[in-house]
Amino acid sequence: MSSEWPLWEVFIRGQHGLNHRHVGSLHAPDAELAIRHARDVYTRRNEGVSIWVVPSAQITASSPSEKGPLFEPANDKVYRHPTFYDIPDEVGHM
Amino acid sequence: MYAQMVKSEASTDDPELLAAFQARIDAGEKIEPKEWMPEAYRKTLIRQIGQHAHSEIVGQLPEGNWITRAPTLERKAILLAKVQDEAGHGLYLYCAAETLGVSRDDLTEQLLNGRMKYSSIFNYPTLTWADIGAVGWLVDGAAIMNQVPLQRTSFGPYSRAMIRICKEESFHQRQGYDLMRAMATGTAEQKAMAQDALNRFWYPALMMFGPSDKESIHSTQSMAWRIKINTNDELRQKFVDQTVPQAQYLGLTIPDENLVWNDEKGGWDFSEPDWSEFYEVLKGNGPCNTDRMEARQKAWRDGEWFREGLMAHARKSAARRVAAE
Ligand SMILES: [Fe+2]
Numbered sequence A: 001m002s003s004e005w006p007l008w009e010v011f012i013r014g015q016h017g018l019n020h021r022h023v024g025s026l027h028a029p030d031a032e033l034a035i036r037h038a039r040d041v042y043t044r045r046n047e048g049v050s051i052w053v054v055p056s057a058q059i060t061a062s063s064p065s066e067k068g069p070l071f072e073p074a075n076d077k078v079y080r081h082p083t084f085y086d087i088p089d090e091v092g093h094m
Numbered sequence B: 001m002y003a004q005m006v007k008s009e010a011s012t013d014d015p016e017l018l019a020a021f022q023a024r025i026d027a028g029e030k031i032e033p034k035e036w037m038p039e040a041y042r043k044t045l046i047r048q049i050g051q052h053a054h055s056e057i058v059g060q061l062p063e064g065n066w067i068t069r070a071p072t073l074e075r076k077a078i079l080l081a082k083v084q085d086e087a088g089h090g091l092y093l094y095c096a097a098e099t100l101g102v103s104r105d106d107l108t109e110q111l112l113n114g115r116m117k118y119s120s121i122f123n124y125p126t127l128t129w130a131d132i133g134a135v136g137w138l139v140d141g142a143a144i145m146n147q148v149p150l151q152r153t154s155f156g157p158y159s160r161a162m163i164r165i166c167k168e169e170s171f172h173q174r175q176g177y178d179l180m181r182a183m184a185t186g187t188a189e190q191k192a193m194a195q196d197a198l199n200r201f202w203y204p205a206l207m208m209f210g211p212s213d214k215e216s217i218h219s220t221q222s223m224a225w226r227i228k229i230n231t232n233d234e235l236r237q238k239f240v241d242q243t244v245p246q247a248q249y250l251g252l253t254i255p256d257e258n259l260v261w262n263d264e265k266g267g268w269d270f271s272e273p274d275w276s277e278f279y280e281v282l283k284g285n286g287p288c289n290t291d292r293m294e295a296r297q298k299a300w301r302d303g304e305w306f307r308e309g310l311m312a313h314a315r316k317s318a319a320r321r322v323a324a325e
């Protein structure tokens, strides 16, 4: 049980015009077979029009312990949202 | 269900961290792989998801048995698609378990050396074509009972795997019922085969939910962690209530003399399966335990040269690409 196939993350574009979305992972010896396996494992019912595979080892993720410092700075910037601004009714839709 | 009698671990973590963790679960938050979790939660989940995955994989065997003998091309295509789905379910679940830090090979090894279990139901044989109907209708039907609530389980990857699986399961149950209906409305001989299949699969299907766990500490812990949503008895009752009218529609008889409608509880009273048989099957003494394990071991052994060959090819091609650059 020595040569376990590496793990790949699978991303699928569900329909034309949408982003690829992470759907899960699988094991495969190389990229080409990872795509074929992804076809069989994740698109048996026409769930996709395009597949990306990425070696899981190549993904860099933010760490959960950094959640505060990473995302909190956005919390107090309410002026980034359109609702922060009052537009008089007379001006009409904006 | 596919994970039976999963023992939970006792927690030895810092009580403050444990309380904060429990609060997240109580608030309905999902726990993701890299976040802090009690060691006991992690271990229990590996056991539960692993057992569930193994059940999907071993569960292909009793149905695969009939693929080459399906009576029509259409039934054969349906059965192939169904069995292929089960392979997919196994893969979704293995991946969910791997996010907890266990490797695929490790899980496989534990199945092959008997340290990890799979559902008792797959140790029963599929003797006639009608059994394929009974399996889809009853076995997938029982699995659905358990899997639908698990879509809301606290562990993110497990919940997402369950959502994918549930989307596919309803086809499994319906094709089984459709097959049973064809048999039950066929010749007298075919109807007798359908009844015989129901007779043999009824109690093993009830056993899938596991023995009563109203007073089990493992169950209480798992329910607090939301990796178990209902008690075994609740799910079994729901399954019986759902299945009895379906059997009546087919003109088949549930093999239970004590089956009687209970107005007070708004459900059927029914006989418990023979739990000593269940424990024997878990111990390895069911009708097909040896066959199933041998089939898995053979598949793993026979595939070894192939897995290694593809890996060697991948390494060589990668080296060649680097050299060409
Ligand atoms: Fe399944």
Ligand SMILES: [Fe+2]
Residues within 6 Å of the ligand: B086, B140, B143, B169, B172
């Ligand atoms: Fe299924």
